Amino acid sequence: MTVERPDGVRAFRNPRGVARAVPYEGARERVLNRPGFEAAEREIGLWPGYAETPLHRLPALAARFGVASLCYKDESGRFGLGSFKALGGAYAVFRILKSSIEAQNGDHAVRSRDIIAGDWREIVEAITVTCATDGNHGRSVAWGAKLFGCRCVIFVHEHVSEGRRAAIAKFGAEVIRVSGNYDDSVRHAAAQAREQGWTVVSDTTYEGYREIPIDVMHGYGVMAREIVRQMTDGPPTHVFVQAGVGGLAASVCASFWIAWQARRPALVIVEPIEADCHFQSGLAGRPVAVPGKLDTVMAGLACGEVSPLAWEILDAGAAAYAVVDDRFAIDAMRVLARPSAGDPAIVAGETGGCGLALMLALERRDELRDTLGLDESSCVLLIGSEGDTDAQIYRRIVGGAGVGVPS
Numbered sequence: 001m002t003v004e005r006p007d008g009v010r011a012f013r014n015p016r017g018v019a020r021a022v023p024y025e026g027a028r029e030r031v032l033n034r035p036g037f038e039a040a041e042r043e044i045g046l047w048p049g050y051a052e053t054p055l056h057r058l059p060a061l062a063a064r065f066g067v068a069s070l071c072y073k074d075e076s077g078r079f080g081l082g083s084f085k086a087l088g089g090a091y092a093v094f095r096i097l098k099s100s101i102e103a104q105n106g107d108h109a110v111r112s113r114d115i116i117a118g119d120w121r122e123i124v125e126a127i128t129v130t131c132a133t134d135g136n137h138g139r140s141v142a143w144g145a146k147l148f149g150c151r152c153v154i155f156v157h158e159h160v161s162e163g164r165r166a167a168i169a170k171f172g173a174e175v176i177r178v179s180g181n182y183d184d185s186v187r188h189a190a191a192q193a194r195e196q197g198w199t200v201v202s203d204t205t206y207e208g209y210r211e212i213p214i215d216v217m218h219g220y221g222v223m224a225r226e227i228v229r230q231m232t233d234g235p236p237t238h239v240f241v242q243a244g245v246g247g248l249a250a251s252v253c254a255s256f257w258i259a260w261q262a263r264r265p266a267l268v269i270v271e272p273i274e275a276d277c278h279f280q281s282g283l284a285g286r287p288v289a290v291p292g293k294l295d296t297v298m299a300g301l302a303c304g305e306v307s308p309l310a311w312e313i314l315d316a317g318a319a320a321y322a323v324v325d326d327r328f329a330i331d332a333m334r335v336l337a338r339p340s341a342g343d344p345a346i347v348a349g350e351t352g353g354c355g356l357a358l359m360l361a362l363e364r365r366d367e368l369r370d371t372l373g374l375d376e377s378s379c380v381l382l383i384g385s386e387g388d389t390d391a392q393i394y395r396r397i398v399g400g401a402g403v404g405v406p407s
Helices: 027-031 034-044 059-065 084-104 112-116 121-125 136-148 162-169 182-196 211-230 247-263 277-284 308-317 326-337 354-362 366-372 391-398
Strands: 009-013 055-057 069-074 128-133 151-157 174-178 238-242 266-272 320-324 379-384
Touching: 009 277, 009 354, 009 366, 027 247, 027 308, 034 084, 034 211, 034 247, 055 211, 059 069, 059 354, 069 211, 069 354, 084 112, 084 121, 084 128, 084 136, 084 211, 112 136, 128 136, 128 182, 136 151, 136 162, 151 162, 151 182, 162 174, 162 391, 174 182, 211 247, 211 308, 238 247, 238 354, 247 266, 247 308, 266 277, 266 308, 266 354, 277 308, 277 320, 320 326, 320 354, 320 366, 326 354, 326 391, 354 366, 354 379
Parallel strands: 069 379, 128 151, 151 174, 238 266, 238 379, 266 320
Antiparallel strands: 009 320, 055 069
């Protein structure tokens, strides 16, 4: 059933979603799998600065929304980059370098700490990695390139803020602005890579390009595996996951399916109304491209095309789809910065608060809560995917009075 409302929120149950008791196997396992997640966790856990990010309990907000519990995984401190993306792009850079070194040196096992120490410098410095980005993914790729010592070129589209462009450039990457939207910049980066002999590090897939995005998504799984350990009372009933191309959502879906099996939570994909490619694809039963400017304050979600690999996981793994208006995302940032008594203050960027934006949109909307299966027994997990990745935009939205506002 699809519920349409004129006040900035829509939702529907996924008619192709499989029962929780269905095992994680077959084609899905050939995309994302336990060995891939475990390998990423082993490697990333040894990087300088690695630490688990916090899982906040928000009892005051849970009471406000009439649910049993509300948890928020806060990625704002991840490796000092401000988002979960630090896990994916940088890990894929390492995997590219590892593969190239091993191809030139037989079966010699290559570890990230050896590359960081300067071993294999001649090989590493000859490699250029590139990608298109709305901000956070490019920052991760640029940081990974600096950490391991290779060259990096990043393409940003015309709607990416100057603050986010500068944050990428500070890691030594060459940042090139191109016209069009995010999907246009993805195609431009791929064309330049073919022409120049560079390696694309993308979190979305296209014809003939699969393995690197799989590495990216396995890197994201580090966050989900942390959550599994942190949820000491057992799995939540629901997880609200924001989606751009879908890499994060697919990684979370697969990780929880593997870890919790029949107890896995109902996964609800949340998008901006102005960039709703998953919502439209869910309605159509196949990937649908959404054209136009994709103009949303949730810049990290301004994507018009679903990653085909993500679709292979989410078409059956998602329980529901929802879209929200930008004003709820803005409200979410302010609510998190100025919490009710008992809840911690949290710095969340426009994309980071997307799950809470949906909770705000659901207030006093019983038919939508019913659509998503929410009631007083629900335990809801929100993915706080980013902090103030553009501090100027954050301060303009939140203001200077909230205790969660960074100085």
